[in-house]
Amino acid sequence: MTTPQKPVRAAGCVLWRRAASEAGLEIALVHRPKYDDWSHPKGKLKRGEDALVGAVREVAEETGMDCRPGAPLPTASYLANGRPKQVRYWAAEAVAGSFTPSDEVDRLAWLSPTDARARLTQERDRPLIDALLAALHLA
Incomplete structure (x- = not known):
């Protein structure tokens, strides 16, 4: 009998900022x-x-x-390289800073919710945008 593997624990944010775009906000996506x-x-x-x-x-x-972290958002659970992975998410407002490309993340895009949903590579990441909008009472 095999013992179930402990999930890889990870965490992240749906990062947003106020903007003059759709819904009054933009969402940050990173390119790896x-x-x-x-x-x-x-x-x-x-x-x-x-x-x-x-x-x-x-x-x-x-x-x-x-x-500035805010409301918790749904946790994503999936297999990554054959291992279970759990990613806990929060809504978070960007308050300061600037992006510098690195080997890990080479691009940062600030997009409207509609454009962010379309650009996300993984289907499992898209519902987090709806959860963010609901948490911010914009949905």
């Missing part, structure tokens, strides 16, 4: 050249790290933005 994908900023938690602390750290590392 290693996977050639567009996603919300997220990453693995360090051993013993609180999920919210890790989510804010990942946003800073991947986008250069300081953020």
Whole structure:
């Protein structure tokens, strides 16, 4: 009998800022050249790290933005390289900072909710935009 693998623990944010666009906000997506994908900023938690602390750290590392975390959003559970992975998400408003490309994240795009939904590579990331809009009472 095989023991179920413990899920990889990760956390991230649906990062947003106020804008003159649709719904009055823009959502940040990051491009990771290693996977050639567009996603919300997220990453693995360090051993013993609180999920919210890790989510804010990942946003800073991947986008250069300081953020103000808000409402929790749905947790994503899926297989990554054959291992179960759980990613906890929060809504987070970008409050300051600037993006610097790196080997991990080479591009940052600020998009309307409609454009962000279309650009996301993984279908599982799209409902997080609706959850953000609901949390901000914009849906």
